[in-house]
Amino acid sequence: MKLVKNAAGRFVPTKVNGQPQIPFKGVDKYKPTGYKAKPPIRTCIDYPSDGNKVVKDLKTALKKAGLKDGMTISTHHHLRNGDVVTNLLFDVIHEMGIKNIRWFPSASFPVHSHLIKYLEDGTIHHIEGSMNGPLGKFTSEGKMKGVGVLRSHGGRYQSMQDGEVHVDIAVIAAPTADPFGNATGDRGKSACGLIGFALGDSEYADRVIIVTDNLVPFPCVPWQIQGNNVDFVVEVESLGDPKKIVSGTTEVTKSPDRLLIAEYVADFIEAAGIMKDGFSLQAGAGGTNLAFVLFLKEKMKAKGVKARFMRGGSTKYLVEMLEEGLTDYILDGQTFDLEGVRSMRENANHVNTSPFTSYNFHGKGNFASIVDTAVLGATEVDVKFNANVVTHSDGYLLHGIGGWQNCLYSKCTILAIPSFRDRIPVIVDDVTTLCGPGELIDVIITERGIAINPLRKDLIKAVKGSGLPIKDIKQIKKEVDEICGGVPAKPKFNKEKVVAIVKWVDGTVLDSVFCVEST
């Protein structure tokens, strides 16, 4: 495999799975031209005039959709670890004897380790999406036939829009749908809130199959997915385990150290002057993220400050902010708990969004860059503020990128991370895998202090005299190395064998993930 050095100094292949690749050219340096991809022309007279697109089962739908070897099949991850539809889908594909599928999920979860046997027997050629947990280990050990492609949520949309990925068949699990294919995620026994990650698939795929366990008479309102884009509807008994689709409640961390980090985050947002009337923020559902929202809420109440909008990952904590009037809107990308689902159903100001509305590289503007501050995590950061979210320091793929890369465009991007986990330093000299260029990462907040990117002189000035523990990132790293017993050794890779590539939001290749040498 031929590797070239990209603008970030990383070695990346110029061709992956037979497709030519463009090496990363720098942040905002690559602008493709031409026209967007388009789906084939369809005609309504080819569809039942009574609007009933229900077929007997998934196999029938796949057959009618023209499933063939080597096709690209997409799924979404709103059912999270409760998803049984994707596993069922590949059981059927396997049974049909189809090979070499490119699986294009918006994310994968440990429940999908069921698919390892299909990666082994050639039913699935490779994954373009995320390779979490057991799938990550499988990929890192060089066992996947093709090369994995990791994209952000926005990057996934970009790849469909500019034609890099053409989806042959989109299979969309929908908690409620009607026979015409209108579908929603905000109700039904498997309700997951919204299904925005499937929106692009419904618009760009050749064929679209809705799979539901709650078929209602036409019309299904609201229609988060429009039946006009849908070819077939399949009814199944269950989409999955509701307890694993959304948690009943999301829990704030109890760890004193994580709470300290969260408190520093809230203190920083206040001290830097970000927390003012009409501000906006992005919060996730990690324990530290939930906690900082709670600390910030107290500060907002004390000062009488109200936000204009909050982006999530919605949870009951964001819902409380909305209902107590501390924010005008929630712009929701995925719903993490039952309160989030209820709020989205009942409250018009809890808005369902998709990667198109939020993170669209080929859009005429970018929501993500309007947000005042985004608080995110990382598996590693380095002293140049570069960050990694996909591999661990032992070299194994473990997580997807999610919306993380897209959120880096906020006006103040904060990584809230412990300085080490057990004995594993999180601040390193050089990240194992580059997922986010340091120039977009403004602040790193750990329990041992806060490091501000030297590029952000404005922030450094703003928090001067605040009493916050501002430190040089190298100083924090030194402290951590002393605690952990020296600079950690690097994993051994087979540098000849790329097992996956990490895409930047514009579709260029930011870094390679190499095969782990077994010890």
Next chain:
Amino acid sequence: MIKNLKKSSAGKRGDSVRSDCYFEIELKNSGGIKIDLKSKVNVMYGESIKQMILDMCKFFGLKDAKILLEDNGALPFVLAARFELAIKRLAHPPAPSLKEEEFNITELNKNFNKEYLLPFNEKNLYSTKKDQLRRSRLYLPGNEPKFFVNAGLHSPDGIILDLEDSVAPSEKDAAQLLVRNALRSVDFYGAERMVRINQLPKGLDDLKYIVPNNVNVILVPKCESAEQINQLEKEVEKLKKQFKVENPIFFMPIIESALGVIKAYEIASASKYNCALAIGLEDYTADIGTQRTNEGRESIFARQMLVNAAKAAGIQAIDTVFSDVADMEALRQSVLEAKSLGFEGKGCIHPRQIKIVHEAFAPTVEEIEKAKKIVLAFEEAKEKGLGVVSLGTKMIDPPVVKRAIRTIDLAILNNLLDKNWKKKQ
């Protein structure tokens, strides 16, 4: 002495274990050292872990053994404590006995009482004062290393590594080595370094692990007589001389029984090293046959007695721990009440309690204003060479001045007063 044994183990194992490890040593009669290392940080630190094990084998003269290590991210000071314990436990085997002559352990027997000491973290070489601020003291179970490393980040006035109630009787030896290593290696970030030893006389055995390793305060649980403190003082003096310890080591007797309360003054004045007298209400209420309540009427006598005894002996009075970690408002009320009774500190069992305790012990605006006037009057009198300090028409006695200075210090610490307040006056 290693006697007739083959196998030993130390540490913790299992999926839920974090930042700790498990060692097993099986003595062999030949074949050298074989290490079976299972570590989640193998890629990053596997080599350095193996190197440390080999160094320690050499240090103790362990020559032929199979060593199993299951490591869940233990830091070096933890690994060293656990492995040293596994070696020392070869003398106390639950294992089947075998004849000594079968094993090559002459050298091991010779080195058996040696201590494998990691280098002292230079950040920890500070000492404290008898009247140090002791508003908050955070209890950490002495055999739970995962809490040690970040405890100081929460800024308690003191951190207590506990060898007593939080450690299972079968793990006392484990906690002694772990606490010793922690005192040397873990950065306390300036917090006063405290150890709660076991109840005397058993607690005397704990001293050799802590006295040479720069402990600042020794907490003495279930104290009931002056003789106990005298005994402690004698032993500490002996060890200080033996190990050439120059830093002061203070004592904080904890009163936890009816008898202890009655003897409070005698205990408080038993040693010049006493810096504070603390009360432990869980055991006390049990001892007097009642339940502990939030209002605390059942312990009002004991607490007032303790404050009185401490002040009479010229040392600090420190209140019990507040055990409901979820109720911060009740904690705040409890501290305010303690402060009104004359207590100067409170025990914490969760880092989140520290900030609340400090806030509640902070002086009020009125207290600060009054203290400022007193301090200024005092300094004015000093400047003019006056022997008597007066404010308006009132004479001010030295204890009042001392208290005012303390109030000012606390106000500055809590960001309630600028440290250059006199210039701005």
